[in-house]
Amino acid sequence: MAESKEQQQQIKGIIDKITLVEAEIGKAIIGQKEIIRQVILAILTDGNVLLEGVPGLGKTQLVKTMAKVLDVSFSRIQFTPDLMPADVTGTNLIIKDMDKNIFQFESGPIFANIVLADEINRATPKTQSSLLEAMQEKTVTVGKATYTLPQPFMVLATQNPIENEGTYPLPEAQLDRFLFKLNVVFPSLEELKEIMDVTVTNKKVEIKNIISGSEILSIRETIKDMPMADAVMDHALKIVVATHPDSEWSPAITKKYIQNGASPRAAQAIYQTAKAKALLEGRFHVSFEDVNFVAYPALRHRIICNFDAISEGIKADDLIKEIIDSMKIL
């Protein structure tokens, strides 16, 4: 009983802290509350996020602010077409040590808690693939040596949906390693006004450190213990399975517009982030609403639309909505 009280207090503390984190980030990033919440969910569930939006929406600013609030190390990698894998992971350099020339590993910018991979689609696939191991395994292998990345580790990649000339679209294998793909939308008039007020005036915004990396790791363990009913789990799995055109659960729209469905990583993403969302809302149980909410960012980059969908302007979000609506709970 005492233990449960203690744990209850602990969890309440977590919820309060996360609320503060959101508020703190909100000082520097005007609007985008949902984006902020989803990025926090991603970091709490050990995931990576792909941010897509037109230039100037504060994607980079968001990542920087988050790093400050979470009191973790931050590095930025500007992906350009001439960027090499070694520029990301690091490389062995020859150094002189006591009259000897030895190889010493010089870590690359990827060795940070939060890595901003800016305009990731501008680098070559070879360079893009240098992130694969880091994003999934949280390790980097250079030569024969494997180096563990610091925890918590998160890659926040950004890309521009316009100006596709000279870009290299991320392969499906890499896309699948992102927990969420978030569409950063243009702010509203009020939000834009507020942004102006913050950015083009002498008004200084102090960002405080709210939570540490170790606390984030602790929260991750708590989230894993969150109970999830079979009915809710089945609902999540059915949504993922329904994205496959040859599945019995898939609705007609799937068969018509989807070429390839989501991988099991999508189900993992939905499970973990739904639990995290329930916890952040102060609940000890996961609801169907939580699953439906996180299904969009978890699935939109994992569904490959066919030519019919592209030609008719059908987006992944539309297909996900149809799939969720077709699921009968009772």
Next chain:
Amino acid sequence: MKTTILSFIKKIKYRMSVNILIVMAVRGGIAGFLMGFFLSLAAVWIPIYRSGFYSILIGVLGVLGGIIYGVFQFPTLKHAALTGDSKGLQESLITALEFKDSEDTMHLLQREQTMERIKKFDVKKQVPYLMPWKSFGILSLFIFLCILCTMIPSEAKKIAEENQVLKEIIKEQENQIEQVKKEIKEENLSELQREQLQKLLETAMEELQKIESPEEIEKVMERLDVKLEKEKQLQADKDFSEVAQGVSEKLNLPSESKKLEEVKALAEKIEEELQRLDTTLTQEELEQLSKELAKQLNEGDLSKEQLEQLAEATGMSSEQLSTSLSNASASISKTASANTSGNSNQSGESGQSGEGEPSGQSGEPLPGQSGGAGQAGQGEQSGQGTNGNDGSGSGWNQGSKSGFEKANSSAKQPEQLDIPNRILGNDENLTGSPSGNGSSYITDSETGLAYAGQKTDYQQVVGSYTSEAYSKIDNSSIPDSVKDIVKDYFSGLNE
């Protein structure tokens, strides 16, 4: 805490179950009473027995069927929990239900939170009892239409009732026949005799299957009786006769009662006719009747049983009846003798010697039954019993052995039939004998009888026709050869 949550879920389950029963009962009722309405509507034109009862029954069965189906659709605890969760509990119930046995800290916290939530949850408001008013309205409409159609009177309903009554009568008769068939097996008869009896009974049963009106049942049983009688005569076996008689009695074949009726009618007629013997009968008829009566009495052909039946019918004692008949016989003989010396009419003559019976050949009825006893086996109906009319009938081998007077017949006197050059047939299906057990008698005469009308001299009639013809052809422009033909014809008539 676990029990509280469980009982809360059960409460939701109970309310859901009641709603399911209500909805299914109404739906079942709608389906049932719709079918009942169609049935009762069809019964207005198609004969369907007890259509009203069945249409209401179908409706009630529909309701019951809906309720039974609803029982199988009762929700599970899981379903009830999900239903409760869908009303704002955000899957806390289902989570608590699934982890009810876990003592994990997080699960304990989850149960505590659920308890707090269900305290604020109003089950009655969130899971109310359903009242599908629209469906109730439709159900009421169909019940009303069903009852309305049931109350509409129609010819088809009357026919249905009649058909049912007929079926019941046939069934009863068949059961009796079946019973008799079983009993025959234990009788002391030869195999062939038993087979014959069985065959007769089976034929009667087959005929019963084909009949379409209650009157035909009597005819079937009459035919059976006729065949039994014939078979009795063919077998000429005492045991067989007894068994056949037993069969007739058990089946209460109509001829037996009719026989009694005939006897009664005969006795009544005899009473009446005894008063008129000397004015209505011809000489020959009187003599014949006398002989028959005497024969019946003296030779004992009127059995004691028949005499007793006659006595009962007439209200006289056997001895009184026997005396009456003897007296009648003597009276007839005396009258017959008295008339012998008179100028009696030859039968068939036109009554020129008019003494005696002035219209002896005019078809005055014989004592006997109006319409006459049917010639055995011929005719389907008895003759129309009016004076001077011939009886009419149709059919072959379907007639009753004894004719009977029509109820509305105004004829009081029996009918006389003349059958020129009649040849008695030898059809095995005609099981009666000429005049049989009937009360008519047959006489052969060499000349026919004239009925009614005025009698004139033949020569006078032919003569007047001849003179008329001659006068016509003399004054016409007919060719001489044709005139000769006419003259030859009339001269031939005059020869």
